[in-house]
Amino acid sequence: MTLRNKILVLVAALAVLAAAAAASVLHAADREDQKNRPRSDGPRVTAGTVSLRPGSGPRIVFRSMAWGPHRDELATVAAGDPAGPRTASGVKCLRFYAAAGTGVCLQAERGTMTDSYRAVILDDRLEERAHYALPGIPTRARVSPDGRWAAWTVFVGGDSYAGTNFSTRTAVLDTRTGQLTASLEEFTAYLNGVEHHSADTNFWGVTFADDDRHFYATMATGGHTYLVRGDLAARTVTSLHPNVECPSLSPDGTRVVYKKRVTGLPADAPWRLYALDLATMAETALAEPRSVDDQVVWQDDHTVAYALAGDYGTDLYTVPADGTGKPSRLLTAGLAPAYLP
Known part of the structure; x- marks a missing residue:
């Protein structure tokens, strides 16, 4: 050539x-x-004002996953009409929760090479009160019933609860004083009545009691998970029950609903939802036959809500917390709900 x-x-x-x-x-x-274009068959979303203020009427505030210009924004719908039109706030969160006029929003900050993350404490108008850098990928968030305490969990190694090769960091913040416990690993842990020290100990999935002092969470160590009860004043956590992940305490404080690994299920979908009576430690399987990788939210004293994969990423479902009934889709294209009065 x-x-x-x-x-x-x-x-x-x-x-x-x-x-x-x-x-x-x-x-x-x-x-x-x-x-960025809304789907013709998707939920109707319009920009507007979203409030966390108590007394504004029963509603759900959540991360809207509907395609369009408001995807990933906090949105609200009436609790009595969850499939109705939603109002989007302009505030974007990966994870979110709120109670008593205080919100916690775990956000991504997009960089030119890599992303960083932060936890933002919001007031009842969704205005930023404070923010904190996060050491990993956001995965769980909660606020105590009176709005004083906030907690969040991030992955600092690995990115899925399904396997065993991951590490988490769970922080607890006093929103009144600004005092931050950067990791629950700073607390003294008791496993089966004995003080526990192990480098492989992880915590995630905090849920707060209404006494402004106690909480429940998951502790993992030695290849096993445990429900632990935490004491914010004594700075201790104490194991209560094995094989519990992402607990959520009922409004009346008597039960937790959580995801439990069940023998024989696929390695990438190993969980079923269970309820645990804290007085008797009796377990009840809920009527959701699918694997749920979420920390449920209590709709009321009888029903829990949670996310499952859907056409827009995730949809929200509900199921009775006593093992009866069957699952029902609450709304499409939603994640991380908070029920507000």
């Missing part, structure tokens, strides 16, 4: 590569444009 022909082949090849690159960029731009 002559030099001239070689040059012509090279020019042609470069032209093909340039065309392919241009097509790829246009395709990506088109996909991004499609993501």
Whole structure:
């Protein structure tokens, strides 16, 4: 092949590569444009004011997953009409929870090379009161019933609870004083009545009691998980029951609903929802046959809500907390709900 022909082949090849690159960029731009367009069959979302203020009427505030310009924003719907039109706030959260006019929003800050994350404490108008850098990927968030305490969990190694190769960091914040416990590993742990020290100990999934002092959470160590009861004043956690992950305390403080690993289920979907009576330690399997990787939220003293995969990423479902009934879809394209009075 002559030099001239070689040059012509090279020019042609470069032209093909340039065309392919241009097509790829246009395709990506088109996909991004499609993501920002509301789906005709999706929930109706409009911009407006979202309040966490008590007394504003029974409602659900949650992360809206509907495609369109308001995806990932905190949105609200009437509790009596969860499938109705939703109002979007403009505030974006990966995880969220709220109570008594205080919210915690775990956010991503997009960088040129890597993302960083932060926890933002919100007032009842969704205005930032304080923020804290996070050491990993957000996964769980809770606020105590009176709004004083906030907690969050991040992955600092690994990115899934399904396997065993992960590490978490769970922080607890006094929102009144600003005092932050950066990791529950600073607390003294008791396992089966004996003070426990192990480098592999992890905590996640805090849920607060209404006495402004106690909480429940998951402690993992030695390849096992345990329900623990924490004492914020004594700075201790004490094991209560094995094989408990992501507990959620009922409004009356008598039960926790949690995900439990069940022998024989697939390794990537190993959980079923259970309720535990804290007085008797009796377990009851809930009527949800699918694997739920979420920390449920109590709708009331009888029903829990949780997320499962859906067409928009996740949908929210409810099921009775006593083992009766069957699951029901609460709303499409939603995640991380908080029920507000």
